[in-house]
Amino acid sequence: xxxxxxxPARFARALAAYGxxxxxxxxxxxxxxxxxxxxxxxxxxVLGRGGSVDAEIFLLxxxxxxxxxxxxxxxxxxSGAALQVVLKNSLAExxxxxxxxxxxxxxxxxISVPALMIxxxxxxxxxxxxxAGCLACMAAIYRLASGDYGVSMNTILLAxxxxxxxxxxxIMLLRYLVSPHLLVAMDRWMMGGLDxxxxxxxxGLLPFALPGxxxxxxxxxALNQLAFGEELAAxxxxxxxxxxxxxxxxxxxxxAAAVTMAGPIGFVGLVxxxxxxxxxxxxxxxxxxxxxxxxxGFLTLCDLCARTVVAPTEMPxxxxxxxxxxxxxxxxxxxxxx
Amino acid sequence: xxxxxASPVLFQVRDVDFAYPRALFRLAGASFSLxxxxxxxxxxxxxxxxxxxxxxxxxxxxxGSGSVTALxxxxxxxxxxxxxxxxxxxxxxxxxHLDFLAREAVAMGRYPHTRGAGFLGAKDLxxxxxxxxxxxxxxxxxxxxxxxxxxxxxxxxxxxVLAQEPRVLLLDEPTSAMDIHQQVRFFxxxxKLCTQxxxxxxxxxxxxxxxxFSDRLLLMKDGRVMEDGPPESLITESILASAYGSGIRxxxxxxxxxxxxxxxxxxxxxEGA
Numbered sequence: 001x002x003x004x005x006x007x008p009a010r011f012a013r014a015l016a017a018y019g020x021x022x023x024x025x026x027x028x029x030x031x032x033x034x035x036x037x038x039x040x041x042x043x044x045x046v047l048g049r050g051g052s053v054d055a056e057i058f059l060l061x062x063x064x065x066x067x068x069x070x071x072x073x074x075x076x077x078x079s080g081a082a083l084q085v086v087l088k089n090s091l092a093e094x095x096x097x098x099x100x101x102x103x104x105x106x107x108x109x110x111i112s113v114p115a116l117m118i119x120x121x122x123x124x125x126x127x128x129x130x131x132a133g134c135l136a137c138m139a140a141i142y143r144l145a146s147g148d149y150g151v152s153m154n155t156i157l158l159a160x161x162x163x164x165x166x167x168x169x170x171i172m173l174l175r176y177l178v179s180p181h182l183l184v185a186m187d188r189w190m191m192g193g194l195d196x197x198x199x200x201x202x203x204g205l206l207p208f209a210l211p212g213x214x215x216x217x218x219x220x221x222a223l224n225q226l227a228f229g230e231e232l233a234a235x236x237x238x239x240x241x242x243x244x245x246x247x248x249x250x251x252x253x254x255x256a257a258a259v260t261m262a263g264p265i266g267f268v269g270l271v272x273x274x275x276x277x278x279x280x281x282x283x284x285x286x287x288x289x290x291x292x293x294x295x296x297g298f299l300t301l302c303d304l305c306a307r308t309v310v311a312p313t314e315m316p317x318x319x320x321x322x323x324x325x326x327x328x329x330x331x332x333x334x335x336x337x338x
Numbered sequence: 339x340x341x342x343x344a345s346p347v348l349f350q351v352r353d354v355d356f357a358y359p360r361a362l363f364r365l366a367g368a369s370f371s372l373x374x375x376x377x378x379x380x381x382x383x384x385x386x387x388x389x390x391x392x393x394x395x396x397x398x399x400x401x402g403s404g405s406v407t408a409l410x411x412x413x414x415x416x417x418x419x420x421x422x423x424x425x426x427x428x429x430x431x432x433x434x435h436l437d438f439l440a441r442e443a444v445a446m447g448r449y450p451h452t453r454g455a456g457f458l459g460a461k462d463l464x465x466x467x468x469x470x471x472x473x474x475x476x477x478x479x480x481x482x483x484x485x486x487x488x489x490x491x492x493x494x495x496x497x498x499v500l501a502q503e504p505r506v507l508l509l510d511e512p513t514s515a516m517d518i519h520q521q522v523r524f525f526x527x528x529x530k531l532c533t534q535x536x537x538x539x540x541x542x543x544x545x546x547x548x549x550x551f552s553d554r555l556l557l558m559k560d561g562r563v564m565e566d567g568p569p570e571s572l573i574t575e576s577i578l579a580s581a582y583g584s585g586i587r588x589x590x591x592x593x594x595x596x597x598x599x600x601x602x603x604x605x606x607x608x609e610g611a
Contacts, residue, residue: 005442008457088435148359221456225446227436231429232495234398236502237422237450282436285455 006283014280018293025297026070029304030062034311064199069303069317070296071202072194072262073272075209075254077295080269081276081287082216085223086247087157093269094255097156097248098141098163099134103259104190105167105174106133111185112178122200126189127260131208134256137163142248150241151248192265192318194303201261208257215250216288219243223284265318267325268295278332298325345373348537349425349506351395354404358390365390365401365561372506372537377528379552379569380541383582386558388541389430389510395539396427396508408506422450426504430511430541432495434483440494441479444470447501469500472527474520488515496524500531507531507538513547525551545599549573550591557581573597 004010031037037054045055079094087096094100106129110116118125141163145155175183222243225233230240258265272295276287299317302324306317349372357364365387372378380388394401397413406413408424416424434443447469448462458466470476473493478486483494492515499507507528513521525547528538539556542548548555549569557565557572559581565572578586578599587602 005439005445006457008455011455011457085436090435221449221452224438225449227438228434228443228446228495229429229432231393231398231427232432232446232498234418235396235422235425235427235429235499236446237419239418277436282438283442 004281006281006286011286014286015289015293018290022070022293022297025300026066029069029300030058030066032304033057033062033307060198064202065194065197065303066300068197068202068205068261069194069300071205071209072258072265073268073299073302074292074296075213075258076265076269076299077272077276077291078213078216078288079251079254079258081273081284081291082219082223082247083251083269084273085226085284086153086244088153089157090274091270092157093266094251094258095164095264095266095269096160097138097252097255098160098167099137099252099255100259100264101164101167102133102135102137103130103256104133104264105170106130106136107189107263108171108174108186109133111182111189112174122198122204127201131256131260134252134259137167138249138252138256142252145248151244153244156248188316189263190318191316192263192321193306193314193316194262195314197261205257205261208253208260212250212253212255212257213292215246216254219247219250220284220288223247223288224282227282227284263318265299265321267318267321267329268299271325271329272298274329275332345375347371348374348409349395349539350405350407351391352405352407354391354394354401354406356390356394356399356401363387363390363561365394368404368558368561368563370539370556370563370566372539373553374535374537375532376537376553377525377532377551378537378539379548379555380539380558381543381545381548381555382558382564386581387561388558390561391558392427392508392510392539392541393429396425397421398427419450422502422504424505426499426502426507426509428496428499428507428509428512430514432491438483439479440475440481440483440486440490441466441470443483443494444475444479444497444501447498450502465503466497466501469497470494472500473497474523489513489517489520492516493520493524505536507536507540509538509540511541511543513542513544521547545573545578545586549596549599569596573599 031039035057037058041052041054042058045051076094083092083094083096084090107126110125110129116125120128141156141159142151144159145151175186222238225236225238226243234240273287273291276290276294280286280290302320303317305320306315309315352369354368355366368391370378382388393399395406400414413421445458445466448458448466449456451462470479473496475493475497478490478494483491486494492512496512513524516524528540529551532538552569554567555569555572556563564581565577573588575586575588585602587600589598589600591598
């Protein structure tokens with residue numbers, strides 16, 4: 001497809017298309033699952049004509065889970081899209097920041113030390129330690145990368161990779177020390193999943209995800225400028241230091257929220273922005289919101305597969321994102337070559 | 339061409355000191371002024387501080403001491419977008435890692451004039467087309483920026499700077515990858531823009547272009563301004579030798595429009611000795 005300049009009309013048309021797709025997925029996905037639901041019973045309950053088990057499963061089990069999948073997938077995709085621009089690296093994805101590594105150490109610590117079992121509101125110790133790990137890693141990387149001229153994106157990239165390695169070593173150490181029956185729980189966390197979720201967890205996630213996403217969307221126009229290098233962007237009137245800082249904080253918060261609730265779900269943050277760019281061009285003002293919608297829809301679909309393919313049990317959704325995302329990505333690459 | 343004192347001062351850099359952290363290089367007491375209607379050529383050997391001086395002038399890095407004013411106002415106290423409507427800065431290097439069209443690249447220059455989502459109106463698009471026409475790159479408009487040659491990229495990026503509609507141009511080696519026709523075209527364009535009331539500072543390594551197209555030259559060496567004056571008084575063998583070293587010969591231009599600089603092949607060679 002020949003790229004063209006982004007106009008308000010094209011922007012609106014494209015977003016409407018992505019939005020329709022996303023809405024269809026969000027509305028249809030909760031109707032399917034291990035337990036077949038009666039659409040009529042759900043409708044009756046929604047319209048206030050008496051509840052039923054079907055309606056309860058739909059409204060209290062599946063709907064929050066679909067929302068969570070959408071929010072996590074969208075957050076990861078937007079974070080990946082923004083990072084690919086500021087780090088000038090098309091292989092960048094949210095977990096390159098080392099934030100997920102910190103989260104994993106937190107989760108593994110919480111699992112290995114049952115004495116740490118606490119809970120605040122809907123959050124278990126695994127949630128809380130994951131979030132704490134993510135935020136601690138973020139703060140450490142931010143401090144390391146802050147220098148005379150704002151944060152250095154290069155340092156962030158190197159520090160992030162190093163943190164991931166360090167965190168990997170700490171996880172190995174913990175795994176070596178704990179009693180073997182805990183290893184299953186750890187492995188399961190590492191595979192990523194969206195199980196066991198209600199509205200309260202979802203609400204608890206929003207204070208992190210929403211400000212993060214807001215910071216990223218706010219700078220989507222400036223990200224276009226950064227594609228031509230920091231110096232030209234600065235010449236055009238972009239406050240590069242502020243954009244760098246806020247994009248790092250934004251991706252950090254959005255990623256921390258996603259990892260806390262769903263574990264490290266790979267591939268969404270890498271593949272979805274590339275798919276959007278192939279379909280809709282390079283303008284980040286469109287790429288960011290479109291990535292949110294496509295990423296959300298994609299993870300919701302993957303989670304639907306995770307819930308249904310091996311029903312009545314479930315598969316880790318991280319396996320599905322990689323198994324669907326990988327070949328799709330290769331096909332997009334292959335098609336654009338020809 | 340010598341109306342330096344008659345034209346209004348648009349831009350002033352005064353007594354700028356600057357040192358990169360943990361580096362030996364320092365800029366010391368550098369000053370220059372840009373006058374409406376005039377081109378200042380900035381010359382000097384590699385590492386003499388030309389690019390650093392221009393970065394400070396463009397507001398990319400704050401100086402250790404000294405001041406930079408545009409239209410009488412401190413550029414470091416101005417909002418970024420407002421500054422970008424006055425100063426058009428073209429850096430030495432600007433790569434791209436996303437597949438934008440050349441026209442989109444030029445449209446980036448409208449950033450300081452837009453608000454909100456930054457969509458371009460009819461007037462913006464007209465400025466974009468006009469800027470591309472001025473730098474002779476309309477024929478490149480629908481090509482991917484990444485597929486352009488070095489000289490073509492420079493023309494497109496210059497158009498993006500012109501699309502800012504700045505009063506002052508700060509251009510860092512804008513013609514380094516252009517062929518000679520495009521170089522001449524480019525400098526003629528800068529001259530033409532200056533006759534319309536702009537002021538320009540152009541860093542270049544091509545002493546002949548600098549000599550023939552500039553009203554004044556700024557010669558830098560070791561982080562200091564060594565000379566500031568008209569090309570005729572500055573392009574001499576002794577001054578250039580003390581700035582650059584040996585190997586440079588200067589001839590009177592055949593058309594009376596500035597001296598010419600030619601490389602000296604050294605003794606013996608060419609005489610069959």
